[in-house]
Amino acid sequence: MLQVRIHGRGGQGVVTAAEMLSIAAFEEGRHAQAFPSFGSERTGAPVVAFCRIDDQPIQIREPILAPDVLIIQDATLLHQVDVFQGLKLDGYVLINSRHPFDELGLEDIAERFCRERFITLSATEIALRHLGRPLPNAVLLGGFAALTGLVGLDGVAHAIEHKFGGEIARRNIAAATEAYEAVADATRSGASVAGASQEATE
Amino acid sequence: MKKQIEGSRAVAESVALCRPDVICAYPISPQTHIVEGLGELVKSGELSPCEFLNVESEFAAMSVAIGSSATGGRTYTATASQGLLFMVEAVYNASGLGLPIVMTVANRAIGAPINIWNDHSDSMSQRDCGWIQLFAESNQEALDLHIQAFRLAEEMSMPVMVCMDGFILTHAYEQVDMPDQAQVDAFLPPYEPRQVLDPDDPVSIGAMVGPEAFMEVRYLAHAKQLMALARIPEIAAEFEQIFGRNAGGLVRPHRVEDAETIVVALGSVIGTLQEVVDTMRDQGEKIGLLSIRAFRPFPLAEVRAALGGAKRVVVLEKSFSVGLGGVVSTDVRLALSGIQLHGYTVVAGLGGRAITQDSLLRVLGEAIEDKLEALTFLDLDWDIVNRHLAREAETRRSGPIAENLLRDLGVVGAKVY
Numbered sequence: 001m002l003q004v005r006i007h008g009r010g011g012q013g014v015v016t017a018a019e020m021l022s023i024a025a026f027e028e029g030r031h032a033q034a035f036p037s038f039g040s041e042r043t044g045a046p047v048v049a050f051c052r053i054d055d056q057p058i059q060i061r062e063p064i065l066a067p068d069v070l071i072i073q074d075a076t077l078l079h080q081v082d083v084f085q086g087l088k089l090d091g092y093v094l095i096n097s098r099h100p101f102d103e104l105g106l107e108d109i110a111e112r113f114c115r116e117r118f119i120t121l122s123a124t125e126i127a128l129r130h131l132g133r134p135l136p137n138a139v140l141l142g143g144f145a146a147l148t149g150l151v152g153l154d155g156v157a158h159a160i161e162h163k164f165g166g167e168i169a170r171r172n173i174a175a176a177t178e179a180y181e182a183v184a185d186a187t188r189s190g191a192s193v194a195g196a197s198q199e200a201t202e
Numbered sequence: 203m204k205k206q207i208e209g210s211r212a213v214a215e216s217v218a219l220c221r222p223d224v225i226c227a228y229p230i231s232p233q234t235h236i237v238e239g240l241g242e243l244v245k246s247g248e249l250s251p252c253e254f255l256n257v258e259s260e261f262a263a264m265s266v267a268i269g270s271s272a273t274g275g276r277t278y279t280a281t282a283s284q285g286l287l288f289m290v291e292a293v294y295n296a297s298g299l300g301l302p303i304v305m306t307v308a309n310r311a312i313g314a315p316i317n318i319w320n321d322h323s324d325s326m327s328q329r330d331c332g333w334i335q336l337f338a339e340s341n342q343e344a345l346d347l348h349i350q351a352f353r354l355a356e357e358m359s360m361p362v363m364v365c366m367d368g369f370i371l372t373h374a375y376e377q378v379d380m381p382d383q384a385q386v387d388a389f390l391p392p393y394e395p396r397q398v399l400d401p402d403d404p405v406s407i408g409a410m411v412g413p414e415a416f417m418e419v420r421y422l423a424h425a426k427q428l429m430a431l432a433r434i435p436e437i438a439a440e441f442e443q444i445f446g447r448n449a450g451g452l453v454r455p456h457r458v459e460d461a462e463t464i465v466v467a468l469g470s471v472i473g474t475l476q477e478v479v480d481t482m483r484d485q486g487e488k489i490g491l492l493s494i495r496a497f498r499p500f501p502l503a504e505v506r507a508a509l510g511g512a513k514r515v516v517v518l519e520k521s522f523s524v525g526l527g528g529v530v531s532t533d534v535r536l537a538l539s540g541i542q543l544h545g546y547t548v549v550a551g552l553g554g555r556a557i558t559q560d561s562l563l564r565v566l567g568e569a570i571e572d573k574l575e576a577l578t579f580l581d582l583d584w585d586i587v588n589r590h591l592a593r594e595a596e597t598r599r600s601g602p603i604a605e606n607l608l609r610d611l612g613v614v615g616a617k618v619y
Contacts, residue, residue, distance in 0.1 A: 015373075018375075019375045022206055022376070023206045026206035026377060027206075031377055032375070032376070032377070033374060033375070034374065034375040035369070035370065035374040035375070036369070036373055059474070059476055059477060060473055061370055061470050061471065061474050061557075062474055062557060062558045063556050063558075065558065
């Protein structure tokens with residue numbers, strides 16, 4: 001079973017991201033379970049959502065304590081919440097940031113785990129370019145598909161279409177596709193930052 | 203058709219397939235998405251004819267439901283927590299009058315302290331109100347139970363609560379197999395009321411009854427619940443024939459045949475418990491699991507038959523009778539009258555406290571060694587409890603408990619779950 005934990009803040013579509021991921025897995029013929037851990041339900045408050053994917057029906061209902069994949073939608077959480085809690089030693093980590101780990105103060109943590117499975121993606125920047133709003137959730141799912149290969153970009157696109165439809169879906173799919181390519185490029189070249197504009201990385 | 207949807211949406215679509223005439227809606231978490239979904243289906247015309255009423259409170263929701271059911275309309279509403287408490291007087295009237303309303307309770311804790319998360323305190327507070335109470339293990343079962351609930355309610359002419367865990371089920375996206383309209387129509391005939399307010403054939407419903415017949419009217423409510431005990435498994439069997447799925451019924455045993463230890467629970471925690479029981483079986487423990495799917499009427503004979511041969515029974519419940527202990531446990535003990543065995547109550551998951559496999563493995567291991575306290579609170583933080591008790595012993599004006607405990611804990615937002 002594959003277990004994904006998504007951290008973000010209220011208003012960033014954290015719960016929607018987990019739901020879309022479950023739809024993508026379902027579209028690929030797998031079983032999936034997505035659920036939120038609602039807290040204070042305020043814009044900006046820390047929010048966690050979970051997604052399990054398996055080839056068999058999933059019956060456990062506990063929160064995900066030992067994730068295979070972490071998606072961090074908001075890098076300001078890194079020093080507020082123990083987001084790495086329980087992460088498997090060979091786990092994947094995708095962080096929404098234009099900065100590499102050392103600049104985020106994560107170099108030590110990345111070394112403890114499987115470094116080549118850690119990547120940052122400037123998802124907010126990509127979202128602003130395509131959607132005009134800082135909503136990184138669908139963008140990060142595109143990056144997730146490229147980083148892990150655990151769902152396909154087609155599945156992600158289908159889930160976005162299912163959830164939003166119309167123009168909003170079209171723009172989100174374009175953004176997710178850009179993220180997918182950026183992460184694929186970065187992992188090929190061994191870079192630890194994907195999708196940051198030239199200006200930002202200089 | 204297989205779909206990957208939210209539990210609340212699945213229930214909304216399932217209720218719509220039952221062709222309700224009237225839906226009374228008042229929002230309260232975690233139930234709100236269900237009536238929102240039904241509102242969308244009525245507005246788009248997919249559910250038609252149906253009158254969707256936004257009422258001004260839960261008390262109004264149940265009162266309107268009573269009126270519409272008494273005039274022969276198939277009637278649905280949903281609530282949770284304080285919402286259920288607010289409608290209680292009307293809840294008792296609905297069952298006392300024998301009106302087959304179906305209501306979802308998206309199980310949630312009751313304040314104070316205010317808490318929006320899941321436990322079974324709300325529906326358990328209404329265990330004596332005369333409604334049938336069915337508990338769902340999964341979203342598939344929740345949607346299936348609503349279809350069975352209308353059939354059962356209308357046959358018996360009594361109301362049915364379908365209890366599903368708030369957030370854990372209502373807000374979970376998972377795969378469900380949504381039946382088609384023809385299947386539901388084949389299973390659920392049009393509503394034929396036993397009593398109806400009809401201007402062309404006037405009757406009154408709701409007489410005042412004195413000591414001369416009150417006991418008899420109340421006994422008849424009990425007699426009907428006993429009849430429901432027989433009908434619930436039959437309806438589940440018919441359901442399985444048409445829909446090809448096992449859902450509902452009174453109890454569902456899992457690996458109890460030769461079990462020395464049997465865990466009893468209800469609702470969505472059954473899934474996690476099933477994993478834990480299978481893990482312990484792999485380790486050689488003779489352990490089994492009993493899911494109580496119908497809590498009212500309580501299946502005394504079935505519970506006794508499933509548990510009577512065990513050495514020990516652990517009732518794991520998300521409800522708590524302050525000053526006594528377990529709620530479900532009390533009923534399970536009654537079912538086991540005269541049988542000698544070790545009985546344990548584990549109160550777990552109050553106010554949304556996560557029930558993890560690790561904690562279950564630990565507590566069940568202690569039970570097997572008969573080292574468990576008769577009443578145990580799973581993962582209780584004794585540190586902050588004792589700190590507060592010390593504070594109270596030391597200072598008269600020790601302040602409000604909830605605020606003190608939160609201060610002791612520090613920043614809650616820093617926790618992962």
